[in-house]
Amino acid sequence: MNADFRTRIENERFLVVPKASTKAQVIFVVEDDADILRLIQHHLKSAGFEVVGFPTSSGALEQAARQHPALFLLDIMLPGESGLDLCRRIRQNHKLEMTPVVFLTAKGEEADRVAGLELGADDYIVKPFSPRELIARIRAVLRRTQRPEKPAIIQIGELEINGEAMSISVGGAPVSTTPTEYRLLEYLASHAGRVFTRDQLLDAVWRDSHFVTLRSIDVFVRRLREKIEPDPEHPLYLKTVRGVGYRFERSAAGESASA
Amino acid sequence: MNADFRTRIENERFLVVPKASTKAQVIFVVEDDADILRLIQHHLKSAGFEVVGFPTSSGALEQAARQHPALFLLDIMLPGESGLDLCRRIRQNHKLEMTPVVFLTAKGEEADRVAGLELGADDYIVKPFSPRELIARIRAVLRRTQRPEKPAIIQIGELEINGEAMSISVGGAPVSTTPTEYRLLEYLASHAGRVFTRDQLLDAVWRDSHFVTLRSIDVFVRRLREKIEPDPEHPLYLKTVRGVGYRFERSAAGESASA
């Protein structure tokens, strides 16, 4: 009856032959409270990040210059140099100035928060925070900052996705989509060639509201097919991967129906 | 939803007949109110999870160490050891420290919630909750926590297995496979050169359901041969090891099959 649940295909211990190894992103955390530090490390790790923790800001900058973390997570109140000061130094360092910074603030330190944002922080998280919020915000910041070269326009076959205008056209003819349709298509197209389970798509496209049935995705795929596929019954772009999920075909050259 | 009421939820484990080739994830629930516990069990089960319930925290940790649940769902207020304490012990246990914990809190226990989060809980659910929210949150936590291995590309001879796209091609020509065919081939290919008995293959590729005839594997091997072998009668890749099982030939360089 409810078959939705089992859409997960774990590649468990399938050995993997070298290819572009997906490097886990490194996050530097500076937090003096050992318990909280451990907590943060735990959550970030289980979210797939690599974490380097520091009890004080001393040494963090130097190591960062070598290791180039993807993001700094700084407590504002620190013994010795404060998080704000560290942030300032990060912003002045040529190699690190583009690295995003997220602040941790205790409830009520409104003033600090403002100061932090003025220093060029990318976000702030108020303690106590939920793990979900922590991960979500960090991912959001990374998403935002980490693609300087995100192509504004994706072109695959006849299909064109204009990220700036948030518009879509097929063979030159504009196609109107609803917001969610657009996000789904953009996500799949910008990761063309890769399979996504419905779970993953929910995570990526629906963001926070996970209160949606997995099957809803099928409906959006259908409607997108009706809009962009020459023949919705034999999709050129939006392929079904049975038992797994969906994939945007990378090379939508000219294959049509097959055996 | 034409589901019938089954009042004998707890007896169901005796009736279970394997249906899917996917492994049900086990969730440990600790909740002292028998009604609520039963309710939760019911909902989780119909969402496809396997559930083990405890009225108190005693014994839960020990059994968990053996059974490795995918997630803990803990009421905070418990007779005897509280959920918070249990969580603390979970986090200190080497084998279980990565296991996600979700708390159940009564409305208004804001303080508990904060404490829970600081202890490393991954989420909390406020009673009374809707079944949908319960499922959605648990799924969200599981999604976030257990991230699948990263795929890659395996190439042997003319054969190419793209783990990212979950697609297979021979000599550049794409070959469509069913999910199980794909898993079997990927498993064999990624352990090329090694012989596997049918039992081992069932274990690895079919996961839980050992309720499948060993001979079924022969059928899958046959169909894979038809798809990837130049000459299915004289396999280049998928070799039979008589009396034992199958092996994926490591060096399938030689093109010609027969004279």
Added chain:
DNA sequence: CGCGACAGTGAAGATTCTGTGAAAAAGAGG
């Protein structure tokens, strides 16, 4: 040279999964 065990084959039945149409629910604007 024949026997028994084991593997390959074809097809049929059972089961699961996705596509679809329609309708309810949730938002957005007036």
Added chain:
DNA sequence: CCTCTTTTTCACAGAATCTTCACTGTCGCG
């Protein structure tokens, strides 16, 4: 408060896939 758009759910039907089974062909060995 009402109307229009978008999102989400639902139930069913048709496909695709899995599994079994009976039969045939092959291999190894005495």
